[in-house]
Amino acid sequence: MIDKEKWHERAKEEVQKHPERKEAFTTSSSIPIDRVYLPEKVDGSYEELGFPGEYPYTRGIRRTMYRGRFWTMRQYAGFGSADETNKRFKYLLEQGQTGLSVAFDLPTQIGYDSDDPMSLGEVGKVGVAIDTLKDMEILFDGISLDQVSTSMTINAPASVLLAMYIVVAEKQGVAMNKIQGTIQNDILKEYIARGTYIFPPKPSMRLITDIFAYCTEHTPKFNTISISGYHIREAGSTAVQELAFTLSNAMAYVDAALEAGLDIDKFAPRLAFFFNGHNQFFEEIAKFRAARRMWAKIMKEKYGAKKEKSMQLRFHTQVAGSTLTAQQPDNNIVRVALQALAAVLGGTQSLHTNAKDEALALPTEESARIALRTQQIIAHETGVADTIDPLGGSYYIETLTDQLEQKAQEYMEEITTRGGAVAAVEQQYMQREIHRAAYDTQKKLEREEEIVIGVNRYQLEEEPQPDLLRVDDKLVEAQLDRLQKVKQERIDTEVKEALSALKKAAEGTENLMPFIIEAVRRYASIGEICHTLRDVFGEYE
Amino acid sequence: MDKIRVLIAKPGLDGHDRGALVISQALRDAGMEVIYTGLRQSPKQIVRAAIQEDVDAIGLSSLSGAHNVLFPEVLRLLKEQQAEDILVFGGGVIPMEDAQELEKKGIQKIFTPGTSTITIAAYIEKAVMEGRGKDTGILEPPKGIDHIGIAVRSIEGTLPFYLNHLHLEVEKIVEVPDQQVKVAFLPLGNSKLELLEPLTRDSPVAKFIDKKGEGLHHIAFSVSSLQDRLNQLKREGVTLIDDVPKNGAGGYPIAFLHPKSADGVLVELCEVKDAERTDND
Numbered sequence: 001m002i003d004k005e006k007w008h009e010r011a012k013e014e015v016q017k018h019p020e021r022k023e024a025f026t027t028s029s030s031i032p033i034d035r036v037y038l039p040e041k042v043d044g045s046y047e048e049l050g051f052p053g054e055y056p057y058t059r060g061i062r063r064t065m066y067r068g069r070f071w072t073m074r075q076y077a078g079f080g081s082a083d084e085t086n087k088r089f090k091y092l093l094e095q096g097q098t099g100l101s102v103a104f105d106l107p108t109q110i111g112y113d114s115d116d117p118m119s120l121g122e123v124g125k126v127g128v129a130i131d132t133l134k135d136m137e138i139l140f141d142g143i144s145l146d147q148v149s150t151s152m153t154i155n156a157p158a159s160v161l162l163a164m165y166i167v168v169a170e171k172q173g174v175a176m177n178k179i180q181g182t183i184q185n186d187i188l189k190e191y192i193a194r195g196t197y198i199f200p201p202k203p204s205m206r207l208i209t210d211i212f213a214y215c216t217e218h219t220p221k222f223n224t225i226s227i228s229g230y231h232i233r234e235a236g237s238t239a240v241q242e243l244a245f246t247l248s249n250a251m252a253y254v255d256a257a258l259e260a261g262l263d264i265d266k267f268a269p270r271l272a273f274f275f276n277g278h279n280q281f282f283e284e285i286a287k288f289r290a291a292r293r294m295w296a297k298i299m300k301e302k303y304g305a306k307k308e309k310s311m312q313l314r315f316h317t318q319v320a321g322s323t324l325t326a327q328q329p330d331n332n333i334v335r336v337a338l339q340a341l342a343a344v345l346g347g348t349q350s351l352h353t354n355a356k357d358e359a360l361a362l363p364t365e366e367s368a369r370i371a372l373r374t375q376q377i378i379a380h381e382t383g384v385a386d387t388i389d390p391l392g393g394s395y396y397i398e399t400l401t402d403q404l405e406q407k408a409q410e411y412m413e414e415i416t417t418r419g420g421a422v423a424a425v426e427q428q429y430m431q432r433e434i435h436r437a438a439y440d441t442q443k444k445l446e447r448e449e450e451i452v453i454g455v456n457r458y459q460l461e462e463e464p465q466p467d468l469l470r471v472d473d474k475l476v477e478a479q480l481d482r483l484q485k486v487k488q489e490r491i492d493t494e495v496k497e498a499l500s501a502l503k504k505a506a507e508g509t510e511n512l513m514p515f516i517i518e519a520v521r522r523y524a525s526i527g528e529i530c531h532t533l534r535d536v537f538g539e540y541e
Numbered sequence: 542m543d544k545i546r547v548l549i550a551k552p553g554l555d556g557h558d559r560g561a562l563v564i565s566q567a568l569r570d571a572g573m574e575v576i577y578t579g580l581r582q583s584p585k586q587i588v589r590a591a592i593q594e595d596v597d598a599i600g601l602s603s604l605s606g607a608h609n610v611l612f613p614e615v616l617r618l619l620k621e622q623q624a625e626d627i628l629v630f631g632g633g634v635i636p637m638e639d640a641q642e643l644e645k646k647g648i649q650k651i652f653t654p655g656t657s658t659i660t661i662a663a664y665i666e667k668a669v670m671e672g673r674g675k676d677t678g679i680l681e682p683p684k685g686i687d688h689i690g691i692a693v694r695s696i697e698g699t700l701p702f703y704l705n706h707l708h709l710e711v712e713k714i715v716e717v718p719d720q721q722v723k724v725a726f727l728p729l730g731n732s733k734l735e736l737l738e739p740l741t742r743d744s745p746v747a748k749f750i751d752k753k754g755e756g757l758h759h760i761a762f763s764v765s766s767l768q769d770r771l772n773q774l775k776r777e778g779v780t781l782i783d784d785v786p787k788n789g790a791g792g793y794p795i796a797f798l799h800p801k802s803a804d805g806v807l808v809e810l811c812e813v814k815d816a817e818r819t820d821n822d
Binding site for chain 2: 106107109110112117118119120121122125126190194195196234235236322325326327358359360361362435438439442445446452455456463465468471
């Protein structure tokens with residue numbers, strides 16, 4: 001038996017004879033990676049590691065985790081018209097998917113009707129087009145909203161889509177307090193990284209806290225926000241930035257809700273998170289663990305939350321779209337599998353696995369199925385879900401978890417000194433940091449310091465041409481016709497009344513949710529509702 | 542050489558600007574001037590900005606699948622504004638089939654994901670340079686020497702040499718007040734000599750004589766398409782004295798290039814219409 005010093009000496013001698021692949025190894029967040037991790041950094045005591053389901057939840061938020069129930073397999077889907085997407089939803093549910101996740105097209109996400117000139121070319125492209133309640137009724141036709149949980153990637157007009165969901169449930173005879181799901185409703189990351197903002201920060205924060213207040217009372221099973229690091233990472237951030245910016249944004253929402261007079265233990269249990277499952281396997285696992293620990297501490301120590309549920313960070317993961325390659329797209333299946341495995345080892349509550357063809361187009365039915373199968377294989381065949389936090393206690397994982405926490409805290413302190421996340425966004429601070437990291441990554445690829453198989457190494461002369469999903473342009477026509485028809489059939493005076501009541505409420509301080517629900521019920525379109533709010537709130541430039 | 546100017550634009554509602562920002566910075570690092578429009582630009586806004594900013598090329602980025610509608614619309618509007626000399630290239634989530642279709646419609650090039658920024662910068666530079674050449678056509682070299690200018694203190698004092706010994710004749714003597722110079726024209730084959738006598742102490746010719754003494758002052762080439770040629774020279778990095786042609790003593794448009802561009806020789810370009818030339822011939 002030799003000691004540590006002796007071993008390091010021997011290893012150094014060996015390196016002198018046979019140099020290692022790189023002079024220095026680092027994670028995406030520039031954390032140096034040691035040759036080997038030794039017990040010294042982890043004492044193995046229970047105090048150090050903690051237990052699953054116990055504060056600070058480093059090892060997971062449940063005492064049984066996947067031994068009780070697998071994560072929710074929730075594939076983001078939506079394209080073309082409501083009819084078309086309804087078919088894809090039913091297909092995915094038949095194939096064993098356990099939750100729905102709606103992708104809306106850009107006009108819907110930015111509050112324009114399909115017939116608005118701004119919508120040119122975008123209708124039904126990146127998701128389903130929703131103009132009025134009518135489309136939403138068709139979208140969930142034959143799907144009982146008390147049987148399924150639905151996540152909706154909708155931010156600036158989140159209240160409008162939530163209102164539509166509530167009214168559709170009501171029409172199906174499902175009580176409001178029974179509906180389950182999530183609205184993304186995270187406007188800060190839209191300014192930072194995703195771009196589907198409408199209103200300036202202040203009224204946007206009000207819309208969000210209105211939702212918090214309304215849902216706490218009426219839809220207790222609905223997650224009122226999904227605070228997202230996903231898009232921050234897609235825009236090019238490091239793992240540490242993803243962690244720090246997401247948690248800083250979360251604190252801004254908590255601050256806004258407290259300022260609006262809400263009780264922390266009433267709204268905090270419905271805050272959800274959304275992270276990226278990226279390439280660096282161990283760093284990702286450590287990131288999820290660090291996120292849980294950091295959030296628990298913030299909620300307990302900074303905000304004085306008392307309920308366990310307020311301190312538990314629940315998160316959805318989507319694997320990294322930006323790592324998919326257009327070249328040799330089949331290779332993406334392997335990337336997705338490894339990224340998804342890291343998310344599972346990190347204890348995600350739900351998971352979206354990307355389809356192999358998404359660097360080129362929206363997924364076909366076949367590629368969407370393979371994506372779903374990938375996580376089913378992880379769940380049922382690998383055994384990784386049979387014990388909780390299987391990598392807990394790994395010298396490397398525990399060290400990395402600590403390091404990510406520490407580095408993210410440094411960033412968060414910087415954001416605090418800048419006046420919090422809202423101020424930092426307005427100063428473009430996070431945007432600049434992310435851009436710098438993105439450019440750095442690009443340069444590393446071009447210098448071949450980072451290798452992407454099929455792109456800067458092992459390229460093919462001739463690329464295979466996969467069959468891609470095409471959104472039929474006829475769908476746009478049909479969508480415009482439907483909107484026309486709805487507008488003819490509804491009672492105009494009711495719509496006008498509802499919109500002017502909404503306008504008045506927006507000018508005042510009342511909770512806007514009941515007014516938006518009323519307008520939606522009268523078949524006011526998303527464009528009409530958002531234009532009413534634009535008139536009062538203005539637009540973010 | 543004038544810097545290449547590029548407008549990077551996000552048409553439509555797509556908010557993914559990682560690619561647009563990375564390309565913007567990479568082109569800047571490659572020495573180009575880059576204007577980034579920001580998100581949510583209509584084709585109309587993009588074309589207006591491109592013309593206002595006098596760019597050589599527009600880079601369109603779309604990841605939302607709207608490329609088949611929005612990219613051709615930019616081309617159509619450029620044509621409508623007679624600005625189709627502005628090159629348009631694109632990138633984003635664009636299937637190969639669509640890329641080929643768009644290139645057929647007049648998009649210079651669609652860069653697919655994974656293309657290195659170095660490749661993109663090199664491609665744009667080459668395409669713009671070729672475009673600039675095509676713009677004006679490769680202009681023909683000067684057709685001949687229109688005249689040679691000689692600075693003299695006094696025409697009267699110098700003329701006897703040319704008249705009595707070389708037996709040339711004086712065609713005319715004129716005063717050009719805005720140059721503060723008196724000019725004697727002595728035809729010589731297809732060309733002529735110009736004797737330049739300063740009218741005042743501040744005249745450019747007076748200063749020339751003060752500095753360098755009497756003697757050869759400038760050489761003038763006869764060229765066609767003077768304004769286009771000046772534009773081209775400017776783009777190629779030649780320093781001009783006159784950006785736009787002015788009326789010369791001979792009654793036709795002329796412009797001077799700066800002597801530092803020709804290692805000390807003052808070069809004048811004269812636009813002489815072919816018809817007039819033939820008359821003289």
